[in-house]
Amino acid sequence: MKTRAFTASALLLALLALMVVFTLGTGAISVAPLDVIRTLLGNGSRMTNFAVLDLRLPRVVVAAGVGVALGLSGAVFQSLSRNPLGSPDIVGFTYGSATGALAVIVLLGGSTAAISLGAAVGGLVTALLVYLLAWQQGVRGYRLVLVGIGVSAILQSINFYLLVTASLNEAGRATVWITGSLDNRGWGEAVPLLWALAVVVPLVLAGGRWLKMLEMGDDAAQALGVPIERSRLYLLIVGTAACAIATAAAGPIAFVALVAPQLAKRLTKASGPNLLPAAWMGALLVVVADFAAQRVAGDTLLPVGAMTGAFGGVYLAWILWRFRTKAS
Numbered sequence: 443m444k445t446r447a448f449t450a451s452a453l454l455l456a457l458l459a460l461m462v463v464f465t466l467g468t469g470a471i472s473v474a475p476l477d478v479i480r481t482l483l484g485n486g487s488r489m490t491n492f493a494v495l496d497l498r499l500p501r502v503v504v505a506a507g508v509g510v511a512l513g514l515s516g517a518v519f520q521s522l523s524r525n526p527l528g529s530p531d532i533v534g535f536t537y538g539s540a541t542g543a544l545a546v547i548v549l550l551g552g553s554t555a556a557i558s559l560g561a562a563v564g565g566l567v568t569a570l571l572v573y574l575l576a577w578q579q580g581v582r583g584y585r586l587v588l589v590g591i592g593v594s595a596i597l598q599s600i601n602f603y604l605l606v607t608a609s610l611n612e613a614g615r616a617t618v619w620i621t622g623s624l625d626n627r628g629w630g631e632a633v634p635l636l637w638a639l640a641v642v643v644p645l646v647l648a649g650g651r652w653l654k655m656l657e658m659g660d661d662a663a664q665a666l667g668v669p670i671e672r673s674r675l676y677l678l679i680v681g682t683a684a685c686a687i688a689t690a691a692a693g694p695i696a697f698v699a700l701v702a703p704q705l706a707k708r709l710t711k712a713s714g715p716n717l718l719p720a721a722w723m724g725a726l727l728v729v730v731a732d733f734a735a736q737r738v739a740g741d742t743l744l745p746v747g748a749m750t751g752a753f754g755g756v757y758l759a760w761i762l763w764r765f766r767t768k769a770s
Contacts, residue, residue: 447719450709454722461726462502465733466494501624503632504691505732505746506725507639508624509698511688513706513724514646514717516699518681521653521715522674523586526761529700530565530685531754533590536699537597538568539689540620544601547616548608557619558634558690565686568593569678622695622747624732631691638687645680647717653677654714695747697754698724698731704761727753 466482467473471493473481481490482499516529523533530536542564543557550556576589601620605613618625652673655663664670685699705727706719728746731753735744 444710444712447710447712447716450706451719451722454706454709454719454726458506458722458726458729461729461733462506465502465729466498468733469493469498471497500628500632501732502729504627504635505624505728507632507635508688508692508695509702509723509725509728510643510721511639511684511691511724512695512698512728513702513720513722514643515681515685515688516701516724517703517706517715517717517720518646518649518653518677518684519699520703521657522677522681524657525587526704527700528587528590529703530682531696531700532594533587534572534594534597535565535569535590535682535685536689536694536696537594537601538571539565539686540694541597541600541604542567543619543689543693544604544616547619548604548612551612554631561690562683562686565682565689566679568597569682573675573678618745619693621745622693622750623745624692625745627692635687635691642680642683642687643721646684649673649677649680650715650717653717657714693745693747695728696751697757698727698750701754701757702727704757 463475463478467475467478471489473490473493477486477490478494480486481494486494512530515535519530519533519535520526520528522528539561542560542562545564546557546560572586572590572593575593576585578585605616605620608616652663652668655666655668656670656673656677688695702724703716703720706716706723709723710716710719727750731749732746735746735749738744738749
């Protein structure tokens with residue numbers, strides 16, 4: 443690992459740890475940072491145990507886990523497409539997960555576990571559909587992005603149709619979920635997410651060696667012994683799985699998968715997908731956005747997806763402006 447990349451990763455982890463301690467100590471029951479650390483180490487009082495371990499820690503764990511999954515997913519797809527716009531938000535995989543979850547909510551009235559399963563299946567089916575439609579003697583990055591944008595437009599229409607035809611109760615439940623929210627997240631959501639990450643993250647990291655070579659182009663990668671289409675399909679599946687488990691845990695949180703890998707790459711100044719720095723950056727962004735969403739509107743709690751959408755929209759406009767400047 444290059445020194446700058448290692449330093450950037452260490453810095454991101456340190457900032458994430460500081461933000462977690464600060465978040466766990468802030469709220470109606472205020473807890474000092476040292477008391478937060480003591481509580482996490484098992485030496486807290488009954489009050490701090492309730493405030494930190496029972497009330498706030500599950501939400502922070504879900505926020506960080508979702509950020510890790512989205513950061514990894516965005517890094518995989520941007521590297522595969524060799525395009526900073528090639529994130530799950532843009533190419534439709536997030537919308538596919540949302541369609542699967544909405545179908546379970548509106549058509550089946552499913553439980554939380556069924557909604558999570560529907561989101562995972564929807565994301566994977568969408569990824570395979572985009573892959574097949576983009577296939578033309580192989581898959582090129584620009585085709586993947588263009589086909590994904592078209593599929594995402596269709597899926598958004600399906601999502602709106604499901605919301606319009608739903609009953610009032612189902613529509614309210616679906617609207618809260620589709621915005622992307624961490625409200626009422628407890629250990630029942632945090633523990634399955636951690637188990638899913640324990641499976642998916644090593645699979646994504648295992649494919650990282652192929653990603654760096656695929657970024658050099660198919661001919662160069664094939665000369666280095668990379669099975670082009672098999673490795674691309676594998677990375678597509680594991681990248682979509684990471685996006686799907688994040689969506690299943692918290693709903694479609696916008697733009698984190700787009701922004702996190704780019705910010706991480708600017709910090710590390712390293713070639714390749716920068717998988718781990720992107721994961722830490724994603725976790726930091728979601729934790730910070732959730733903290734801001736809980737406090738920016740006073741007593742009103744905003745969904746974290748609304749906050750990341752506002753930040754991400756500004757970032758997307760900046761990327762497009764840079765592309766236009768370079769082109770001219």
